[in-house]
Amino acid sequence: MVDIEKIEKRTVQSFYDDGLFEIALGFFLLLLGGYFFAQASAPKGSPMNSVLSVLFVLVIVSAGFLVNRILRFLKRRITYPRTGYVTFKKKEPNPKRRAAAMITGGLIGASMGALYGLSPSIRTLMPALNGILFAVAILLAANKVGVFRFYILAGASAVIGFGITAAGIGDIKGVSLYYGLFGAAIILSGLAALIVDLRRSPRPAADASEGPDAH
């Protein structure tokens, strides 16, 4: 008997087979790490520090845009010629889910902000908190799409976050180190997946992507 749910899940999973999503996400996190490192290096109250604080949203949005473009480009050049072209459905906007996400994000942001305003000893928990947040997000994604290596990445995120906090590296420097290390870990995971996928799915003959003439 055909397992419909398994086929649907497998189709969604196929998007992650090549590891390019992880490589792109890893570069996004490295960019974030670079941003936090620059912020940690700039003296407090300096014009540079103020400019960086103001530019935070712009950095996130432009890095996200850039990484998305790079991901599409790499998919077109590396993956689709080997595995076939596929376009996934864009999720229909769900106002309730969007509102819930915004409230959750706001609560997390407010909690982080409140924590950040408290004593320096509590601030050192920032890398661990980032590690936990990413671990939860990746666990949710792993459960949804069923990619096993995402569970390992979730564990790595928590370990890196707690490790940096335990080492007492500091708040912003610690956060920048967390993004740097976790970004590198995701890139390595993506590269390993890409190598496996390239070996498993060689590029077919030139006419293979063409359907039969009957159509």
Next chain:
Amino acid sequence: MPTDVSALTEIDRLIHEPARLALTAILSVVESADFLYLQRETGLTKGNLSSHLAKLEEAGYVTIEKTYRGRIPLTLIRLTDAGLAAYKAYRARFKKFLEKT
């Protein structure tokens, strides 16, 4: 039980065939997919895939568009609204049947 059997007899036989069921299941979660992608994911031969797609196209469940990506010919397949509705109805009916048995 008669009610269980009636749920099964009303099932869409065009979609019920395993290869076509796999194809519609894949196409239900994507916007469009090309011939190579469907061939790889289903493991069907070119001839088989072509034949099943032709049947789905005849029923108005899929559209098949011949296009080019650069110089490479590309056959893009999409599930139509009627195809998606038929697949959803099949899925719901079959699930109901399995729950009853």
